[in-house]
Amino acid sequence: MMFKSLRVRLAQGKQVIPDVRAAKPLGFRGLPTIAAGECAAGCTACVETCPTAAIRTDPLSIDLGRCIFCNECVEVCPEDKIALTPEPRMGATSREDLVVGAEQRAVIRANAGLARLFKRSLKLRQVSAGGCNGCELELNATANVNFDLQRFGIEWVASPRHADALVISGPLTRTMREAVRLAWDAMPEPRFVVAVGACAISGGLYDGARGVERSFLDDVIPALYVPGCPPHPLTFVNAILDLLGVA
Amino acid sequence: MIALASPTSELEMLAIKPWAARLVERANAGLRPITMYGRREEDGVVLTVVHQDGARLQVSRTRVDPVHGYHELTSSVPALHCFERELHEQLGVRVAGHPWLKPVRFEDRDQAAMATYPFYRVDGKEVHEVAVGPIHAGVIEPGAFRFMCFGEHVIHLEIQLGYQHRGVEARLLERDPRTLAPWCETIAGDTTIAHTWAYAAALEQLAGHPLDPHHELARAIMLELERIAMHLAGLSGLAADLGFLPGAATYGRLRTTAINTSMRLCGSRFGRSAIRAGGSGVVLDDELRAVVQANLALLRHDGAIIDECFDSARSVRHRLIGVGTVSTELATQLGLVGMAARSAGVAIDARTGGSYARHALASCTQATGDCWARAQLRIAEITASLDWLERVIAEPVTLHKARSKLAALAPSQLAIAVVEGWRGEVVHCLETGPEGELVHYKVQDPSLRNWMGLAMAVRGNQISDFPICNKSFDLSYCGHDL
Helix, strand or coil: CCHHHHHHHHHHHCCCCCCCCCCCCCCCCCCCCCCCCCCCCCHHHHHHCCCCCCCCCCCCEEEEECCCCCHHHHCCCCCCEEECCCCCCEEEEECCHHHEECCCCCCCCCCCCHHHHCCCCCEEEEEEECCCCCHHHHHHHCCCCCHHHHHHHHEEECCCHCCCCCCCCCCCCCHHHHHHHHHCCCCCCCCEEEEHHHHHHHHHHHHHCCCCCCCHHHHCCCEEEEEECCCCHHHHHHHHHHCCCCC | EEEEEEEEHHEEECCHHHHHHHHHHHHHHHEEEEEEEEEECCEEEEEEEEEEEEEEEEEEEEEEEECCEEEEECCCCCCHCCCCCCHHHHHHHEEECCCCCCCCCCCHHHHCHHHCCCCCCCCCCCEEEEEEEECCCCCHHHHHHHEEEEEEEEEEEEEEEECCCHHHHHHHCCCCHHCHHHHHHHHCCCHHHHHHHHHHHHHHHHCCCCCCHHHHHHHHHHHHHHHHHHHEEEEEEHHHHHCCCCHEEEHHHHHHHHHHHHHHHHCCCCCCEEECCCCECCHHHHHHHHHHHHHHHHHHHHHHHHHHHHCCHHHHHHHCCCCCCCCCHHHEEEEHCHHHCCCCCCCCCCCCCCCCCCCCCCCCCCCCCCHHHHHHHHHHHHHHHHHHHHHHHCCCEEECCECCCCCCCCCEEEEEEEEECCCCCEEEEEECCCCEEEEEEEECHHHHHHHHHHHHCCCCCCCHHHHHHHHHCCCCCCCHHH
């Protein structure tokens, strides 16, 4: 048995991504970029094909809080105005900052107050409210041997009473309304909310769907938005580090 | 993949009594019900039942007055239990005498209604109940579990779901049916490929669109990568719940390799945008072929090392063998599907019997139906999928992206597609009206049928066995709740 364990250890080697701040996942459809310049007059091809109404024209902009990174707009644009790059780092501290135009990026403003409190130890409680298990799997992956979130003193905890931040995924279902509220009420202050994925940020594909009820997020405004469908683990890890001003 | 398309006028339409007799007769002949659902029409509710007969599907319909209802069939054909509950909840059909007529997902109701769930009661001075959920202690979807226990011994587990109900089926009827792929990708986000393939296959039949065999191959490649990735995720989670950390770490990082392979082929670790109705979003050229081959070789090599360690660890064997058993008889009766059924010796697999992207695939089974069998089945299926992928990828085929605008849908047609996802069969039924408009979309994730399997597996075990049993079934909450 010992030799078998040693073989596993040997094959395992070192799997950790050494520099999560610089890593670019190969082949990933991440941060959209919009080329400068006017669109052809009257062209709305991208707006019409977008499944989540994330795109506005005049001037062209994409709302990362609605975008599901499906690539449809890229494929229908006759002028190659939009590109999805492998850059996983995106996210914002305000909802408006998620709307990006030509040669613009979403910005995370490091929060001095949160940084002072949580820079060296942050406990997260995740609640899925209608999440499809895409966001949940990627959030779980942040703690695996590749992304190793724990190296920054950030951990997922089981009880909301131990948590500093409530990490919400899914569009928020009516049947989870009470449970989400209970989890939030159980958390000691200071505390904040992180909205993960297009569903949590805007309702995404399920904005206005029959079972969705988002009043919790009208009452409690997230301190951090992490875009994606689902967000890459690197998007989440970097967004948290940016918020806390970790280099 | 198994599929059927038929003008609705040519489907068998019977009065309720002969229809019920037909169901029982088919069950006695050993045919398996794949789905049963209802649709409200002006003069009542049309019930549709679909049976599998080899690689063919048989459809039988009846019309019922929801107030008058009909007499339950679950007692004669227990596999229909969840479908009859759903009929009652979704359409208000009276299902007289049903032995377990409880809410399925609290559709269109709020959380307060969920407090009134009629839990089964076990009385006795020393009987106690343990309530868990809806929020669990991990990064996982919500659902409520109620254990009725005598000491540590679980007499009965009841699973109450519905917390994830977004209103998927209603949403699928709100848009142009040819643009639904993004929604189908998120019905159960860990089963993106299987659900989207089922949608695309059913839709292509309605549009009379013959699919390029290359696109079918692309779908099958992505489906097997999804299976490998989720089986590795499940084994990693199971190992973590056992406290077997080498398994948790190694199966976890192997999953990263599998999903990153999917990302190289289609731009998403979950296979988002890999399938589009009538087309494909997968690219495979010679450069990527080499990448995929190297990744498959790594999965096979390092997978074998951790499998050997996992399989021979005494702690693993002790915790899994004989725990959470479902017998072959029970699995058949309950109508379990996919991995849960094959682990209990029920050889059903939609990838066999018909065509599977023109390359045969070996289906696996295990006999014992316990947690160990479910883990062993996942290990065996990873190997079988690797075998299949290596064979297919070795051929000098190239795959390219293709967008396709489907024609208008044929009027008054029913199209059904069954795709074997990693959990089990995913069933999509689409029906068009007289103008070719989509009038009904029925989605079925294998979890709908398999949750009862978990409840039965836990009976007679200890509460401490529950996390292992749960992880071994690895069911979807949102796929069930829709």
